[in-house]
Amino acid sequence: xxxxxxxxxAQWCGDCRRAKKLLDGEGVDYEYIDLEAVPEAADEARSIxxxxxxxxxxxxDGSHLVEPSNDELLAKLAK
Numbered sequence: 001x002x003x004x005x006x007x008x009x010a011q012w013c014g015d016c017r018r019a020k021k022l023l024d025g026e027g028v029d030y031e032y033i034d035l036e037a038v039p040e041a042a043d044e045a046r047s048i049x050x051x052x053x054x055x056x057x058x059x060x061d062g063s064h065l066v067e068p069s070n071d072e073l074l075a076k077l078a079k
Contacts, residue, residue: 004060
């Protein structure tokens, strides 16, 4: 069952690869939106975060993190 977490990212983005590795390592089920494969999704990521930085990780409660550190991501997942 999907957790409702969505992550907007791209393979060329080191922070995206790091966040993806953390989510995968924690066994989190999430939807990954590859902005290289779906470039129009960048507009949605930008409208959520108000910025062009990635990754943008969106949580079921409507909150989001932009370029989160591993500690920030783990703290949010623990809630």
